[in-house]
Amino acid sequence: MTTFQILEGSRAIALTIKNIAPAVISAYPITPQTHIVEDLAKFKSDGQVDYEYIRAESEFAAASIVLGASATGVRVYSATSSQGLLLMTEVIYNIAGMRLPIVMTCANRAVSAPINIWNDQQDVMTIRDAGWILLFAENHQEAVNQHVMAYKLAEQLQLPVMVNVDGFILTHSYEPVIIPDTKLIKKYLPNYKPNAEQYLNTENPITLGALVTPMHYMEIRQELHNDLISSLKTIDQEYKNFQKIFNNKIQNTQTNNGLIEYTGPKNASTILVAMGSVIGTIKDTIDKLPNCNNVGILKIKCFRPFPEKEILQILKSAKYIAVLDKSISLGQMGCLASDIKAICQNKIQAKIQSFIVGLGGKDITEKIIREIIKEVGNKNNRTLFINL
Amino acid sequence: MLQIRIHGRGGQGVVTAAELITIAAFIDGKQSQAFPSFGVERTGAPVESYVRIDDKPIKTHEQIYQPDILIIQDSTLLNNPSLTNGINSKTKIIINTTKNKTDLKLKLPKSNIYTIDATKIAMEILGKNIVNTVILGAMSKFTGLISLDSLKKAIREKFSDKNEELIIKNIKAIEKAYHKNF
Numbered sequence: 001m002t003t004f005q006i007l008e009g010s011r012a013i014a015l016t017i018k019n020i021a022p023a024v025i026s027a028y029p030i031t032p033q034t035h036i037v038e039d040l041a042k043f044k045s046d047g048q049v050d051y052e053y054i055r056a057e058s059e060f061a062a063a064s065i066v067l068g069a070s071a072t073g074v075r076v077y078s079a080t081s082s083q084g085l086l087l088m089t090e091v092i093y094n095i096a097g098m099r100l101p102i103v104m105t106c107a108n109r110a111v112s113a114p115i116n117i118w119n120d121q122q123d124v125m126t127i128r129d130a131g132w133i134l135l136f137a138e139n140h141q142e143a144v145n146q147h148v149m150a151y152k153l154a155e156q157l158q159l160p161v162m163v164n165v166d167g168f169i170l171t172h173s174y175e176p177v178i179i180p181d182t183k184l185i186k187k188y189l190p191n192y193k194p195n196a197e198q199y200l201n202t203e204n205p206i207t208l209g210a211l212v213t214p215m216h217y218m219e220i221r222q223e224l225h226n227d228l229i230s231s232l233k234t235i236d237q238e239y240k241n242f243q244k245i246f247n248n249k250i251q252n253t254q255t256n257n258g259l260i261e262y263t264g265p266k267n268a269s270t271i272l273v274a275m276g277s278v279i280g281t282i283k284d285t286i287d288k289l290p291n292c293n294n295v296g297i298l299k300i301k302c303f304r305p306f307p308e309k310e311i312l313q314i315l316k317s318a319k320y321i322a323v324l325d326k327s328i329s330l331g332q333m334g335c336l337a338s339d340i341k342a343i344c345q346n347k348i349q350a351k352i353q354s355f356i357v358g359l360g361g362k363d364i365t366e367k368i369i370r371e372i373i374k375e376v377g378n379k380n381n382r383t384l385f386i387n388l
Numbered sequence: 389m390l391q392i393r394i395h396g397r398g399g400q401g402v403v404t405a406a407e408l409i410t411i412a413a414f415i416d417g418k419q420s421q422a423f424p425s426f427g428v429e430r431t432g433a434p435v436e437s438y439v440r441i442d443d444k445p446i447k448t449h450e451q452i453y454q455p456d457i458l459i460i461q462d463s464t465l466l467n468n469p470s471l472t473n474g475i476n477s478k479t480k481i482i483i484n485t486t487k488n489k490t491d492l493k494l495k496l497p498k499s500n501i502y503t504i505d506a507t508k509i510a511m512e513i514l515g516k517n518i519v520n521t522v523i524l525g526a527m528s529k530f531t532g533l534i535s536l537d538s539l540k541k542a543i544r545e546k547f548s549d550k551n552e553e554l555i556i557k558n559i560k561a562i563e564k565a566y567h568k569n570f
Binding site (some may be wrong): 004006051117118122131139166168169170172174175176276278279280283284363364365366 | 403411414421426447
């Protein structure tokens with residue numbers, strides 16, 4: 001069945017994972033990710049699924065369990081948030097270094113202290129440099145689709161993928177969404193069959209994560225970097241393949257591809273750049289503006305690897321670029337803002353300003369978006385916290 | 389676009405109420421969205437939830453500051469004047485209270501206010517002060533926004549993992565509120 005249903009975001013993700021049919025799921029509940037793993041545990045206890053469900057004693061253990069399970073050559077899944085992701089950090093780096101095709105959901109939430117259970121995107125920024133593909137969803141449908149694509153990418157590229165969904169705003173909200181059924185998913189995502197040299201097998205022994213001396217370490221890190229960079233092409237291609245299977249037509253691949261999405265006029269003088277659920281609010285705000293033909297919206301779907309070429313293509317003729325971050329590299333600026341500035345160096349003349357919004361669940365309102373559009377047109381180029 | 393804001397206390401089913409409206413509106417063929425604004429998730433603490441209903445897909449994820457319909461599940465919350473923030477002369481309010489609407493100090497035409505002793509109905513039928521389904525019966529009647537039939541279907545869908553007795557009781561609560569004279 002592929003009809004619209006109205007579902008809580010967490011349930012939509014859980015149902016999608018159920019249809020993707022991993023062999024092992026391990027997690028430790030943490031707000032706001034809890035509903036996802038609760039649903040997955042319930043499917044198991046109701047006898048609807050075949051996966052092993054292991055409730056670990058901590059997130060460190062949960063990540064280690066999926067690492068171990070993945071190393072035996074099966075499809076795995078985990079989900080977490082905030083402090084949970086921070087506790088996993090060491091394992092997260094290992095997963096990427098061992099080239100294990102693990103898919104995880106991060107229900108994005110603020111990081112302590114002060115303790116706060118609400119949404120921002122600071123948590124994922126702590127593992128930004130770990131070597132994972134990082135996708136961000138705007139709404140339920142995009143979250144569902146990205147999870148299916150995540151497995152296709154991970155297993156094909158031998159790279160882990162994290163799908164980021166804004167905690168509460170997406171995990172706890174109800175929206176109409178289509179959950180692709182098992183048959184449709186199978187058409188796109190074949191059963192996982194790793195090659196012999198990719199997993200632990202007594203008949204064909206290998207070592208994962210072995211000690212590497214200075215002679216080879218750098219080479220291996222460079223290879224991981226190069227593979228991430230060249231995965232941009234695959235991420236884009238797999239998005240297009242996905243849309244084909246699900247019968248969605250893409251009008252313009254420059255403004256709608258696997259890496260970014262652009263909404264707005266061709267030569268907008270002001271462009272707002274952001275990731276995740278805030279994009280919907282920006283779209284709505286700009287639709288209502290009297291002179292909306294001046295403002296464009298650039299949504300970053302894939303934050304790592306960073307789609308430099310696709311972003312520059314959109315930003316090249318803008319005069320004012322406002323980057324909205326729900327995270328900050330404290331003492332510097334918004335994490336997305338500094339990446340945008342880095343790729344624009346010597347290529348774009350526009351003013352690029354970092355705006356920090358929505359930390360710790362602070363609602364991002366139309367008023368805030370309008371304020372940012374006004375502010376970016378001013379001379380001042382400081383990092384601004386917009387907290388109206 | 390039509391916007392609804394629901395106020396109540398933790399444990400009264402404020403979040404479920406928003407979800408039920410959203411499911412019912414969806415059954416009626418509309419686009420809809422529901423989401424909570426959790427506080428500290430403690431029983432008795434003030435809780436808000438939001439619903440949007442439209443003919444076209446809903447993109448925004450902003451909270452609701454200018455409700456077309458305001459539902460107040462616990463009248464003690466009215467002591468906080470910010471509760472009615474953002475209402476205008478067209479906003480319809482549904483309040484769970486034993487008071488008559490002429491005794492309420494609200495700056496709204498009386499025809500926009502609907503009061504119901506939902507606690508009494510909830511205690512009578514459900515045996516608990518969970519008033520959300522009762523209030524939704526009243527809302528369906530007062531605003532005509534969602535049909536009684538879709539609301540019943542929404543309860544069946546949302547409570548599909550609950551026992552049949554609870555489902556029947558909640559449907560009874562909705563019907564009782566719907567058929568009450570006002």
